[in-house]
Amino acid sequence: MGSEDVKVVSFWASPFGKRVEWALKFKGVAYEYTEEDIFNKSNLLLELNPVHKKVPVLVHAHKPITESFIILEYIDETWQQNPLLPQHPYERALARFWADFVEHKLLNAAWVAMCTSGEDQENALKVAREAMQKIEEEIKGKKFFGGENIGYLDIALGWISYWLPVWEEVGSMQIIDTLKFPATTEWMTNILSHPVINDSLPPRDEMLVYFHSRRKALSSTLKGWFKV
Amino acid sequence: MGSEDVKVVSFWASPFGKRVEWALKFKGVAYEYTEEDIFNKSNLLLELNPVHKKVPVLVHAHKPITESFIILEYIDETWQQNPLLPQHPYERALARFWADFVEHKLLNAAWVAMCTSGEDQENALKVAREAMQKIEEEIKGKKFFGGENIGYLDIALGWISYWLPVWEEVGSMQIIDTLKFPATTEWMTNILSHPVINDSLPPRDEMLVYFHSRRKALSSTLKGWFKV
Incomplete structure (x- = not known):
């Protein structure tokens, strides 16, 4: 899967954003990273996450997924190699x-x-x-x-x-x-x-x-x- | 599956506990209900949920699962008829x-x-x-x-x-x-x-x-x- 399909919008010091990057790396999924200025939010962020206006956002196949734990579930369900959650x-x-x-x-x-x-x-x-x-x-x-x-x-x-x-x-x-x-x-x-x-x-x-x-x-x- | 395998410990007015009961009914899973006095917590509750000491608790195969949204995921993964979450x-x-x-x-x-x-x-x-x-x-x-x-x-x-x-x-x-x-x-x-x-x-x-x-x-x- 090419990285053009997977984007992460985050802020360098965010522990929440880092979770998303770690999960993608663990799965071996290439992604494109976009740094967000959380003190001067971009139109991109406001479009991708209009409800919470927060990083991180995972964009996959042009669809935004937000909230780091929800993103982890999405990543685990979408790329099934190297499971994150246990089986049982x-x-x-x-x-x-x-x-x-x-x-x-x-x-x-x-x-x-x-x-x-x-x-x-x-x-x-x-x-x-x-x-x-x-x-x-x-x-x-x-x-x-x-x-x-x-x-x-x-x-x-x-x-x-x-x-x-x-x-x-x-x-x-x-x-x-x-x-x-x-x-x-x-x-x-x-x-x-x-x-x-x-x-x-x-x-x-x-x-x-x-x-x-x-x-x-x-x-x-x-x-x-x-x-x- | 006999109801002896599935127990719900909750409080009659709890909206969180009701979620668990609704999900089990939706799946057609029989369960035994135990009413908890949340103002005078039972030893049972403290044993089942020592961290949060809160209802609801789902007990399945003698194992306690707590926090209503986590219980919903568990129910959906354990009993696969009538899926709760969408497929995609x-x-x-x-x-x-x-x-x-x-x-x-x-x-x-x-x-x-x-x-x-x-x-x-x-x-x-x-x-x-x-x-x-x-x-x-x-x-x-x-x-x-x-x-x-x-x-x-x-x-x-x-x-x-x-x-x-x-x-x-x-x-x-x-x-x-x-x-x-x-x-x-x-x-x-x-x-x-x-x-x-x-x-x-x-x-x-x-x-x-x-x-x-x-x-x-x-x-x-x-x-x-x-x-x-």
């Missing part, structure tokens, strides 16, 4: 469950924690660390969530290995306690050495600059966000 | 997209609007009505989202036809403007006359009493929830 419905349900859990508990809380301070940050950190504990229990004894190779959940949670340490540095906070979460720490190393993942990570120094600026811009908006 | 990956992605959109925009906003008043309610109503407008555009010209018969999206959005009018009455508010949303209004009538849906709706008068009590209990918690 129960295992598939578990993978979807943990993806959703981490998105709503860890990712949201870590983001708020990065942007806030004081009691707001402590409240968010509590939620984030409790979520990390659950992940630790799930990954224990496995190289990847997908088994010997990466799968849906590794791609859904892959941001933890690269984005989260940057957010920790920006927020002057610790979520990944390597002593408390040794299995997660090992999984992070495995993820980062996987060729699909480490092929296209954005430069760490640019990530630091970018997320410092997000922290500054959002700190007042996210104040009082977490009522625990 | 793009149509499947659209169904998942709108289910997710309505959950996060309309359902959340309508719930907050029911529980609040004044400016908080107005902010939430604005979000809810904008979401209704999108639904109206999607359902126009169709009997059901699934076509001639109900499907995944009808089951995901079915609560609009029965729960939302109750919430409107409890919150003394209007979201479903029948003049502005004629196609949605017609779809609501179609949904309510479908044998799978109208077989098991909770009594309206008991719903009114129950949601009035929720409004009273949650009004202070949800104050200031919607920052528009």
Whole structure:
């Protein structure tokens, strides 16, 4: 399949967009990448995703698909080589469950924690660390969530290995306690050495600059966000 | 398949639990129903859903599956008669997209609007009505989202036809403007006359009493929830 059929519209520092790229690389599907300026949105983005106006968008056969988890399902159903989701419905349900859990508990809380301070940050950190504990229990004894190779959940949670340490540095906070979460720490190393993942990570120094600026811009908006 | 293999643990007034029952009825899968007291949670629920401690739970072959949309996917993959999701990956992605959109925009906003008043309610109503407008555009010209018969999206959005009018009455508010949303209004009538849906709706008068009590209990918690 030629890359002219498959386009990804995303933003370089988006962990959501990176999921889509990882899944396509894992499947061996060539694609054309278009960088979107999310602070000055293009007409292209507004046409492709008029409802949420957000990246990433996958465009396949001239049709836009949005929302990273929905895109992962689409990719898995469209290109059946190297399955992302497990075969059995129960295992598939578990993978979807943990993806959703981490998105709503860890990712949201870590983001708020990065942007806030004081009691707001402590409240968010509590939620984030409790979520990390659950992940630790799930990954224990496995190289990847997908088994010997990466799968849906590794791609859904892959941001933890690269984005989260940057957010920790920006927020002057610790979520990944390597002593408390040794299995997660090992999984992070495995993820980062996987060729699909480490092929296209954005430069760490640019990530630091970018997320410092997000922290500054959002700190007042996210104040009082977490009522625990 | 005997009903001893399939159990649903839910709460009578839960729109999320009703989705699971509708999907099983649509598939013709017999199940055993267990009513959960969500204000005094049973050990059974805490064992089945230790992470979120929420209904509904589907138990199949002694394994618990949680989160209503994930359960719908599981049901569709496990019992392949009467498919819920469309066949084509793009149509499947659209169904998942709108289910997710309505959950996060309309359902959340309508719930907050029911529980609040004044400016908080107005902010939430604005979000809810904008979401209704999108639904109206999607359902126009169709009997059901699934076509001639109900499907995944009808089951995901079915609560609009029965729960939302109750919430409107409890919150003394209007979201479903029948003049502005004629196609949605017609779809609501179609949904309510479908044998799978109208077989098991909770009594309206008991719903009114129950949601009035929720409004009273949650009004202070949800104050200031919607920052528009």
